[in-house]
Amino acid sequence: MFDKPAGHDQYLVKDEPYYELVGDEVALYEAAYSARMPMMLKGPTGCGKSRFVEYMVWKLKRPLITVACNEDMTASDLVGRFLLDKDGTKWQDGPLATSARIGAICYLDEVVEARQDTTVAIHPLTDHRRTLPLDKKGELIEAHPDFQLVISYNPGYQSMMKDLKQSTKQRFGAMDFDYPTEQTEVSIVSKESGVDADTAGKLVQIAHRARNLKGHGLDEGISTRLLVYAGQLISKGVNPEAACTMTMVTPLTDDPDMRDTLNAAVQTFFG
Numbered sequence: 205m206f207d208k209p210a211g212h213d214q215y216l217v218k219d220e221p222y223y224e225l226v227g228d229e230v231a232l233y234e235a236a237y238s239a240r241m242p243m244m245l246k247g248p249t250g251c252g253k254s255r256f257v258e259y260m261v262w263k264l265k266r267p268l269i270t271v272a273c274n275e276d277m278t279a280s281d282l283v284g285r286f287l288l289d290k291d292g293t294k295w296q297d298g299p300l301a302t303s304a305r306i307g308a309i310c311y312l313d314e315v316v317e318a319r320q321d322t323t324v325a326i327h328p329l330t331d332h333r334r335t336l337p338l339d340k341k342g343e344l345i346e347a348h349p350d351f352q353l354v355i356s357y358n359p360g361y362q363s364m365m366k367d368l369k370q371s372t373k374q375r376f377g378a379m380d381f382d383y384p385t386e387q388t389e390v391s392i393v394s395k396e397s398g399v400d401a402d403t404a405g406k407l408v409q410i411a412h413r414a415r416n417l418k419g420h421g422l423d424e425g426i427s428t429r430l431l432v433y434a435g436q437l438i439s440k441g442v443n444p445e446a447a448c449t450m451t452m453v454t455p456l457t458d459d460p461d462m463r464d465t466l467n468a469a470v471q472t473f474f475g
């Protein structure tokens with residue numbers, strides 16, 4: 205056992221997150237973590253990747269530091285920077301440096317959104333070196349033995365212009381995630397939103413129809429997250445048709461024909 209570094213406890217997930225097992229992902233991840241292997245979780249938006257990470261850090265009793273990546277993010281946002289305050293300049297660790305110091309699991313959500321020069325900042329942490337150079341500060345952090353890097357990646361969004369370099373990809377083990385099976389998704393929607401199984405079943409059926417439209421006018425299917433939103437509105441007394449339009453049609457597309465198609469699917473189940 206290692207002494208707990210300062211700041212460790214504030215990043216712990218205290219209560220068990222609700223996570224519905226989909227396959228053997230828990231055992232596979234545990235094995236990867238025990239080897240401290242950097243992991244890439246691949247799958248469409250809202251299918252349970254972040255929830256899985258929250259569940260795993262709770263199970264492993266490790267702190268979690270999550271960073272939502274975007275294209276304006278610089279390497280300094282991840283690693284750290286000097287800040288000016290009334291006493292002069294002061295170094296502030298970024299989330300990656302903090303994670304490496306305290307032995308957290310650092311989850312970089314949608315890492316492909318970050319520019320490539322930002323992404324390469326993770327390289328020395330994701331090979332045998334397990335170090336993070338703070339060039340501006342002149343310090344080399346040796347990652348805490350518990351540290352692990354996890355990234356998420358949505359293959360649907362990738363293009364030649366926006367993809368991870370092979371030299372980045374090939375530093376990670378990877379696991380595929382997808383929308384849960386029908387029965388599992390019905391349980392998730394029902395538990396997360398409070399609607400009965402019958403209503404959850406209808407929402408899942410609508411989602412299945414919409415998911416078939418992926419690549420035929422829709423860039424992405426309806427996520428489990430949106431089904432939970434629909435269920436939450438229905439639980440609050442909103443008319444199911446209106447709830448579905450608000451959460452499962454309008455966010456997805458502005459194309460009038462596609463909206464008609466999706467609304468027709470809603471009508472079939474709730475009309």
Ligand SMILES: Nc1ncnc2c1ncn2[C@@H]1O[C@H](COP(=O)(O)OP(=O)(O)OP(=O)(O)O)[C@@H](O)[C@H]1O
Binds near residue numbers: 222247
């Ligand atoms: N296996 C599951 N067990 C419990 N809840 C789930 C599961 N899968 C999906 N969910 C529900 O779906 C919602 C969205 O999942 P989550 O936030 O993990 O998606 P994600 O894949 O990380 O999406 P993004 O890539 O956009 O960050 C969760 O808040 C939860 O309500």
